[in-house]
Amino acid sequence: MKVIATDVNDNVARMKEMVAEQQKKSGVAADPYFYRSHVTYEQELSNIIFKSWLYAGHISQVPNNGDYFLMDIGEDSIIVSRDQNGEIQSQHNICRHRGARVCEEPSGNRKTFVCPYHGWVYNTDGSLKAARHMDALEGFDCSDYNLKKVKVNVYKGMIFINCDINAEEFLPSLQKLDIPFSGYHMENAKIAQKKTYKVDANWKLVLENYLECYHCATSHRQYAKMHTLKDLACNTDSLNQAMHERSAEATGIDGVANEVWAIYDDAPHFGGCVYTSRYALYDGFKTGSQDGQPVAPLMGDFKGYDGGVGDYQMGPLTFMLNYPDHCVLYRFVPRGLTETDMEIIWFVNGDAEEGADYNPEKVSWLWHHTTLEDEFIIMRNSAGVNSRFFEPGPYHPEFEEISMQFVAWYLDALAR
Numbered sequence: 001m002k003v004i005a006t007d008v009n010d011n012v013a014r015m016k017e018m019v020a021e022q023q024k025k026s027g028v029a030a031d032p033y034f035y036r037s038h039v040t041y042e043q044e045l046s047n048i049i050f051k052s053w054l055y056a057g058h059i060s061q062v063p064n065n066g067d068y069f070l071m072d073i074g075e076d077s078i079i080v081s082r083d084q085n086g087e088i089q090s091q092h093n094i095c096r097h098r099g100a101r102v103c104e105e106p107s108g109n110r111k112t113f114v115c116p117y118h119g120w121v122y123n124t125d126g127s128l129k130a131a132r133h134m135d136a137l138e139g140f141d142c143s144d145y146n147l148k149k150v151k152v153n154v155y156k157g158m159i160f161i162n163c164d165i166n167a168e169e170f171l172p173s174l175q176k177l178d179i180p181f182s183g184y185h186m187e188n189a190k191i192a193q194k195k196t197y198k199v200d201a202n203w204k205l206v207l208e209n210y211l212e213c214y215h216c217a218t219s220h221r222q223y224a225k226m227h228t229l230k231d232l233a234c235n236t237d238s239l240n241q242a243m244h245e246r247s248a249e250a251t252g253i254d255g256v257a258n259e260v261w262a263i264y265d266d267a268p269h270f271g272g273c274v275y276t277s278r279y280a281l282y283d284g285f286k287t288g289s290q291d292g293q294p295v296a297p298l299m300g301d302f303k304g305y306d307g308g309v310g311d312y313q314m315g316p317l318t319f320m321l322n323y324p325d326h327c328v329l330y331r332f333v334p335r336g337l338t339e340t341d342m343e344i345i346w347f348v349n350g351d352a353e354e355g356a357d358y359n360p361e362k363v364s365w366l367w368h369h370t371t372l373e374d375e376f377i378i379m380r381n382s383a384g385v386n387s388r389f390f391e392p393g394p395y396h397p398e399f400e401e402i403s404m405q406f407v408a409w410y411l412d413a414l415a416r
């Protein structure tokens with residue numbers, strides 16, 4: 001469903017009424033209105049997306065001074081760069097003269113960003129270095145026209161950005177994950193594979209699908225063979241308990257299975273969700289690969305396999321699944337009312353060598369195929385949800401509990 005007809009009677013007051021109506025129906029999936037309304041999408045960008053901490057990239061993408069990459073959010077483009085002093089910087093890719101994009105190449109190395117329109121020159125930290133002939137304008141001062149800043153926090157090599165310059169720092173929240181995260185050495189990790197899946201569906205449908213595993217048994221046969229999350233907790237308690245008992249010794253990392261739960265309404269601050277827990281794979285499986293067997297050398301300090309996988313959330317739209325031999329990062333970014341970029345990055349240990357130690361196709365096999373299956377069901381979900389005849393049904397109380405928490409948080413954020 002690519003194009004949704006504009007409802008000319010839609011407005012912010014109507015959206016607020018719809019939010020109030022939906023808030024009375026806890027436990028029921030959201031009304032089609034929230035997936036169809038252009039007014040709502042605009043409000044989501046202002047109230048949620050541009051006020052949340054989002055994963056932008058990994059420091060290995062900008063190893064040298066002057067290295068940069070672009071990140072697209074909605075209709076916007078953000079520059080993430082390492083400036084000439086070695087600091088990670090982020091700014092809006094919008095010239096302060098008359099608004100042209102100052103950089104078009106998705107990544108590269110630059111001494112300066114030169115606007116292609118009238119040639120204003122910006123340093124890699126975003127400061128305006130020169131503006132052709134603008135000395136003709138009395139009082140013109142370059143320092144008044146630096147590129148607009150985006151906030152940056154770097155955690156274990158992962159670069160997070162927030163377009164709300166007054167947002168609370170994310171680092172203190174992320175540091176709650178320090179103990180279970182410590183063994184992976186993410187700051188030295190290497191990107192083995194990176195893929196962007198462009199899904200023709202509203203970002204909330206893509207996210208809600210990620211937040212529940214009710215669909216895993218029916219949609220993901222290969223994943224469900226290995227991962228106990230596809231079943232109710234009462235059926236997997238003993239497997240999880242056994243994994244928890246052996247995890248510290250088997251991996252060599254104390255606290256690798258520690259749990260942290262502070263997401264959505266329980267997050268330390270708006271857009272600063274943090275969560276982790278470790279769940280079991282079925283007996284005989286060691287990692288998330290085509291056959292459940294290792295596909296890369298162990299990460300960081302890991303000494304062995306415990307038959308577990310670390311589930312992480314960092315901010316409202318970034319997730320990780322961390323196996324002892326590789327880590328998989330998921331990021332969802334809205335690109336329009338019915339377009340979402342689902343980006344997946346597969347990390348291996350920093351000194352692993354492609355070809356000798358790992359094959360990128362094997363490392364990414366399981367989650368690439370699982371994501372194609374997700375794409376397939378999300379598109380069908382989108383087609384049905386966008387029908388005026390769709391009447392939302394009840395969420396499953398256990399499997400879809402986090403989807404419910406997300407929707408409650410989302411409605412509050414929309415109404416603010």
Ligand code: FES
Pocket residue numbers: 095096097098099100115116117118119120
């Ligand atoms: S718009 Fe960039 S120099 Fe004019």
Ligand SMILES: [Fe+2]
Pocket residue numbers: 209210215216219220370374
């Ligand atoms: Fe899925």
